[in-house]
Amino acid sequence: MSDRSFDDPELEQRRLAALRQIRQFGDPALRSPAAPISTFDPALREEAERMVGIMIDARGVGLAAPQLGSLRRLIVARPGEDEAAVALANPVVAWSSEEEEVGVEGCLSLGEITVDVPRASAVRIEALSVEGDDIEIEAEGFAARVLLHEIDHLNGVLILDRVDAEQRRAALRELRAGSAVA
Numbered sequence: 001m002s003d004r005s006f007d008d009p010e011l012e013q014r015r016l017a018a019l020r021q022i023r024q025f026g027d028p029a030l031r032s033p034a035a036p037i038s039t040f041d042p043a044l045r046e047e048a049e050r051m052v053g054i055m056i057d058a059r060g061v062g063l064a065a066p067q068l069g070s071l072r073r074l075i076v077a078r079p080g081e082d083e084a085a086v087a088l089a090n091p092v093v094a095w096s097s098e099e100e101e102v103g104v105e106g107c108l109s110l111g112e113i114t115v116d117v118p119r120a121s122a123v124r125i126e127a128l129s130v131e132g133d134d135i136e137i138e139a140e141g142f143a144a145r146v147l148l149h150e151i152d153h154l155n156g157v158l159i160l161d162r163v164d165a166e167q168r169r170a171a172l173r174e175l176r177a178g179s180a181v182a
Contacts, residue, residue: 018057022067022108025158025175029066030109034073034154037089040132044074048087048130051076055085060108062146064153067109074130075150079143088127088135091151096120096144103145105159113171115163119145 023029037044047070055063055076062077078085101121106114122140125147129135139147149159160168 014057015059018054019108021054022058022063023069025110027069027109029069029071030153030158031156032066032071033156034064034066034071036073037128040089040128040130044089045130047072048074048076052078052085052087055108058108062150063108064150066153066156073154075147075154077143077146077150079139079146086135086137087130088125088137088147089130089132091125091127091147091154093123093148093151094126094136095124096148097122101141101145103142105145105149107149107159109153110159110171110175113174115159115167115171117145117149117159117162119148119162123147125151 047065051063051065051068051074054068055061055078061079062075065072065074073090074087075091076085076087097120099121100118102116102118104114105117106112121144122138123144125135125137125139127135127137137147152158152162160171163171
């Protein structure tokens with residue numbers, strides 16, 4: 001996957017502007033459980049569209065509403081460049097495989113920090129669309145990882161909570177040193 005945003009000053013400016021809108025490690029919103037969505041109206045659709053735009057501009061593959069300070073159970077994801085983004089309200093993991101894979105994960109709320117996170121290799125997610133319609137998604141591999149990462153955000157869980165103590169300490173040292181800023 002090629003990323004030309006660093007070669008294109010306009011794309012880089014959009015990336016930095018998007019990152020400024022995303023809450024960073026230490027912000028209480030990232031540790032707060034999000035509330036279920038009960039109203040499916042144009043405002044919800046606009047919020048989801050705004051989230052997709054920020055996610056794409058920031059070069060992310062997923063974004064959860066708490067990362068923007070909105071404590072609502074709403075995520076957006078686009079695990080593949082050629083895929084359309086999906087918005088999911090009130091997503092829950094209905095099933096996950098016992099088989100796990102360890103993969104490198106970063107987070108738009110943690111600057112340039114990456115850690116090795118174990119996740120289920122396959123999942124089935126049940127959610128609602130921004131119109132209030134039932135959605136069921138079965139995902140494997142990277143797509144499953146993205147969905148699980150974003151659902152974690154809705155529960156106040158960060159990738160640092162899913163790694164061993166050594167990785168966590170190293171990541172926290174990097175965050176304190178300020179070298180984790182994008």
